[in-house]
Amino acid sequence: xxxxxxxxxxxxxxxxxxxxxxxxxxxxxxxxxxxxxxxxxxxxxxxxxxxxxxxxxxxxxxxxxxxxxxxxxxxxxxxxxxxxxxxxxxxxxxxxxxxxxxxxxxxxxxxxxxxxxxxxxxxxxxxxxxxxxxxxxx
Numbered sequence: 359x360x361x362x363x364x365x366x367x368x369x370x371x372x373x374x375x376x377x378x379x380x381x382x383x384x385x386x387x388x389x390x391x392x393x394x395x396x397x398x399x400x401x402x403x404x405x406x407x408x409x410x411x412x413x414x415x416x417x418x419x420x421x422x423x424x425x426x427x428x429x430x431x432x433x434x435x436x437x438x439x440x441x442x443x444x445x446x447x448x449x450x451x452x453x454x455x456x457x458x459x460x461x462x463x464x465x466x467x468x469x470x471x472x473x474x475x476x477x478x479x480x481x482x483x484x485x486x487x488x489x490x491x492x493x494x495x496x
Contacts, residue, residue, distance in 0.1 A: 390423065390453075393492055395432035397449050401472055407447065411468045414476045415451050422464050428454040432489045434467070445469040450481055450489050460493055 394408035404410065411431050416423045423429070430452045435441035453464040465481035485493075 390426040390429050393428070393430045393432075395430070395488070395492055396437065397431055397433055397447075399447065411447075411449055411451060411476060414468060414478055415453065415466060418478050419453065419464060419466075422453050422455075425456055426453045427456045427458060428452075428493075430454070430489060430492050431468075432486075432492060434486060434489075436486055436488050446471050447476065450486065451478075452481075452485075452489065452493060454493065463493075 392408075392412060397408040397411065399405075399407040408431050412429060415429075430450075432450055434448050434450045435443070448467070448469045451466040451468050453466070454460060455462050465485065467479045467481045468476055469479075470476040
């Protein structure tokens, strides 16, 4: 220990360290509503593809999921169209904040192939009409 005298005030300094205060995670009263539209798989071991997509997004964006009121997961191919896909699994995931501001929503592309882990990337296209319809219903 070391004593320091500053104009009549004595401070005793010892071996101590200042620990940072851990960040407080956002508090969510209720989990977000999850709307799963036309996302499924016939691959063995992928019985809940929609849940798997939600889990991979939650792992990458935990704060956004914790603060969300709605998560929409939809096949990115419109229902009336037969798509020539680059990926076996390809969906748009929209994470809507608690205030419901669609302009502030997180828009993601979740995609992958048979037997591979799913990938997540920012959604780089316009929101498909069938996804916009689901968002406006929520």
